[in-house]
Amino acid sequence: MLSLSEPALPGECIRAEKAWKIYDTAKGPVEAVAGVSFSVRRGEFVAILGPSGCGKSTLLMMCGGLEAITAGRISVDGAPIACPRTSIGVMFQESTLLPWKSVLDNVMFPIELLHRPRREHMARARELLSLVGLSGFESHKPHQLSGGMRQRAAICRALVYDPDILLMDEPFSALDAITRDEMNDALLDIWTRYTKTALFVTHSIREAVYLADRVLVMNRRPATIVADIAIPIPRPRDPSVGETKLFNELCSTLRGMIEHSHRAARDVTPYA
Amino acid sequence: MPDATGRERLLTVALPTGTAVAFLAVWQAVATLWAIPAVILPAPSDIVRQLVGSWGELLYQASFTGAEALAACVLSGIVGILVAAMLASSTPLREMLYPNLVAFQLIPKIALAPLFVIWLGIDAPSRLAFSTFISFFPVAIGTLTGLQSTNPNAIRLCQSLTASPSQIFRHVQVPYALPFFFSGMKVAATLSVIGIVVGEFISSKHGLGSYILLAGSRAETARIFAALVVLCVIGLALYGAIAWLELRVRRAWRG
Amino acid sequence: MAAIRWRAWRPIVLPLLFAGALLLAWQELTGWLAVSPMLLVPPSAIWSVLVQAWPVLLAQSWPTLVNSVVGFLLASGLGIALGGALVVSRRVEQAFWPHVLIFQLIPKVAVAPLFIIWLGMGPTSRLAFAVFLSFFPIAVSAATGFRAADPTALRLCRSLTATTWQTFLRVRVPYAIPHIFAGLKVGVTVAIIGVVIGEFVTAQEGLGYIIMFASSAAQTALVFATIALLCGIGLLLYGAVALGEWFVRRWYGAPISAGGFE
Structure with missing residues (x-):
């Protein structure tokens, strides 16, 4: 402790x-x-x-x-x-892309708010987008993307201003x-x-x-x-890691712990 | 740690009450300290005195306005349901009528008030018809939306249970449509009072609308305010009645 | 092929056909049943009165139109500003929101005579009354809109250390605009209603005055012609707001329903 x-x-x-x-x-x-x-x-x-x-x-x-x-x-x-x-960069459960902005503008949104130089970050945004396989979708609007693509854009947005x-x-x-x-x-x-x-x-x-x-x-x-x-x-x-013995052992250890702690919680009286 | 939720709940009531009281206090102070002529702005105390003084007269006039507004509200409920049922029952009919009805809502319908005087005279039926005419539409639209918003899976479920169309209507469509119907009725409650008042402005010899107009022509401002207070109570009471009814009906349907 | 085309045109053709049939029936039945011209005049008679009285009607529609437009614009500015002010802080909202809602429920039309006492029989009182009436629906929808922003988007702004003003301009305002337009569409019709009621009550000028005058003189055809003109003005102004909304939607390029973004 x-x-x-x-x-x-x-x-x-x-x-x-x-x-x-x-x-x-x-x-x-x-x-x-x-x-x-x-x-x-x-x-x-x-x-x-x-x-x-x-x-x-x-x-x-x-x-x-x-x-x-x-x-x-x-x-x-x-x-x-x-x-x-x-x-600090934060990613939420929902992609939280602004519906009226294009994918690129959504990724650039933090740059806009933080008044960082636009030119160099634009290059970085495009690089990130291509890294997650979204090149060619820069000018699409969020509603034209699938859920997975939206979260990819959200990853780019969280990284564009280079948080640690x-x-x-x-x-x-x-x-x-x-x-x-x-x-x-x-x-x-x-x-x-x-x-x-x-x-x-x-x-x-x-x-x-x-x-x-x-x-x-x-x-x-x-x-x-x-x-x-x-x-x-x-x-x-x-x-392929998912099929290894180590991976599955770790999973079952963790599962055991979650189940164990559940049982323990049920045995004690509700926490007041 | 202080009880944050209790404080929050207290503020929700205390803050608006506080601003209302402060507003009245400032009004009273301004009207008395600056000696504003009562014709321009009577102090709240003058209005209360007027309310008490002409209570009988106000109540008498309010009985016309209130009864007619209530009748118009009920009528627009009935007309609204009938129109919605008609439009929901047939697709071609809906396609034919619905856009025309919507376009009709975009025009200032109040301007048609004198036509009702020409057609139906200056008595209650004319005002009732006019008031219903301007207030049935939200009910019709609301109910139609409600009837069409029924969850299709709920209907499929009923059909798989071999329910009859009337059973489906009663157990699925009505409960789905009720909230929509009532939100339409709440708008209609406000509109029906407006319809009656406008009717009284242009034709009637009694009712709060003509009373206000008469007081206005005599520059009896405190009397106008007193009548407005009564009118607001009628408006809020009608709205409250609808809200109460909604609660009862929803509870009866356990929706 | 033809069937597909008909299905596409049906929602437009059917209502127009119905409206046309209604006018035709109106025309024919008034003649056939020999309805008194005091009660109902056929559309053709309305048209000829409209043409005959055109110079007078045009002159009288000017004050109605100007007061409506100016009143609507003032109400829009005030309403949006108040809607924004209401969401500045939770306390302000708690203190004033119930009052705004109650004002929505009471019959504000009845206040018209007060405006005459305060501002006289002239156009100023009609203008002020129009502003007063159309202000509330706009303020309510603007406040609703400013509160409709996606809470996680607001949280995102916080995580990006955005200022309150940045968040307001870049997130709250765009989320509010569809709601504001819903309020503006109601407000524009209500502004005309305010002016017309003012003209009913003051009886000085404008199309409302013409309607009152013609109905008391039992000139039913003129009543109808004036109402038709007024409806034209109503649709024109509504159309202008709807056009503005269309441009904004195109700028957004995102699906927007009445209740905001989908």
């Missing part, structure tokens, strides 16, 4: 220390995140895995400065996070299984090329194992991290 006073380790990028999120509702306070501590090293790909409604998205938004922290501390690059920063950290909130959960596998490969591709620190929230065990260096398993009650599992599958990974 990390103590509050411990200095940031070299190479440490995100660090949560007993972070709490408590919502006031009509039925009384609800603990969405209950004293979570973890850390992510620079360039590491970490997945937060948990059942739906366990507070993992809230935790991610707290890391991005988009949700206030009730108690405890989350620091990014050594400084406690209180509001969103331009060193990428926070992803179940970005592919609304897609069908086949598209989802394609998106995972596209994401790995782009991540290897740019090596960002990545924090990826998902409820899919296979997705977490396929993508991450480390998987943090999150429990529902209390909403806290119950396990921190390293994924020693060598990179670069491709879909």
Whole structure:
């Protein structure tokens, strides 16, 4: 367990220390995140895995400065996070492309807001789009694209202003299984090329194992991290990894943990 | 930590009440301190005095306006349902009539009020017809949209259960259409009062519309305001009645 | 081939056919049943009155048209500004939104005589009344529109450290525009209604005055001709707003339904 006073380790990028999120509702306070501590090293790909409604998205938004922290501390690059920063890129569950902008203009939207030089970033936007296989679609409008293509554009938008950290909130959960596998490969591709620190929230065990260096398993009650599992599958990974013994063993270990923590939650009285 | 939701709920009520009270207070202060002539702007206290003083007269006039507005509202409900049922029942009929009906809504129908006087005279039937004429349309459109928005899978399910068309109508189409019908009725409630008031402006010898016009010609501004207050109560009461009815009917259908 | 073409044309041809048949029946039946010209005049008679009285009607339609257009434009500016002001903060919205909604429900038409007392019998009071009537639907739809922005898009802006003003201009306004146009379409008709009611009540000038005058003189054909002209003005102004909406939609290039973006 990390103590509050411990200095940031070299190479440490995100660090949560007993972070709490408590919502006031009509039925009384609800603990969405209950004293979570973890850390992510620079360039590491970490997945937060948990059942739906366990507070993992809230935790991610707290890391991005988009949700206030009730108690405890989350620091990014050594400084406690209180509001969103331009060193962090966020991907949401929906692609959130603006319907009246073309794909290229959507990717350039952060550049527009941040008043960065347009010319050089335009080249970068086109490069990113071609990397995810969207060249030729620059002037299409979002409604002309499939769900997978929209999320590809959203990846480009999150990377165009070159943030150091990428926070992803179940970005592919609304897609069908086949598209989802394609998106995972596209994401790995782009991540290897740019090596960002990545924090990826998902409820899919296979997705977490396929993508991450480390998987943090999150429990529902209390909403806290119950396990921190390293994924020693060598990179670069491709879909054939999914058939290896190691991959499937890791998956069943994680499944066991989620089921175990579920049972434990059912055995104790509901968390008041 | 303070109870945030309780505070929020209190503010939702307290803030609008506060602004309303503040507005009235400023009005009262401005009217009395700057000694604005009562013809231009009577103070709220003058209006209340007028309300109390001519209560009987106002109530008498309101009885005409209120009864006619209620009747017009009911009539537009009936006409609206009939028109919607007619349009929903036949595709060619709908294709023929619907665009004409919609185009008709784009014109300032209020201008037709004098025609109703020519046709039906200056009594209640003329105002009722005019008011129904301007307020049935939202009900018709709403109900038609509702009848057509029925989930096709729900109908397929009923058909697979060999339900009769009348059963499907009662158990599927009516519940689907009810919210649409009532949102149309809420618009009609407001429009039917407007229709009656405009009718009273141009023809009637009684009712709040003619009362307001008469008070206006005599420059009795406090009297106008008092009548407006009563009229607003009628408008809100009619709207509230529809909203209450919707609640009851929805509960009866458990929608 | 012919069948396909008919199916495409049907939604346009059928209503026109119906309207034509209605006019024809009106024309023939009034003659056939010898309806009193006091009650109903055939379309041909309306047309000839329209042609005869054209100079007078044209002169009287000018104040009606000008007051309607100016009133509508003023109401649009005020309504959109208030709609934007309402969503500035949650507290402002809580404090004023219920009042705006209640104003939507009460019969505002009845306030017309007050405007005469305040602003006299002249065109100013009619203009102010038109602004007053058409302001509310525009303000309500604008406020609804400004609130209709996709919440995740707002969250995206926050994550990009956008300022409130940037978010308003680049996200809230574009999301609101379809809603605002829905309000403008209602508002333009209501502005004309405001002017006409003002003309009914003040009886000084304008097409509303002509309608009142002709109906009290039992000149039913003139009433109909004036109403027809007024309907023409109504459709013209509505068409102008609809044209504006069409241009905006084309600029968006995205599917927009009445309730905003699909």
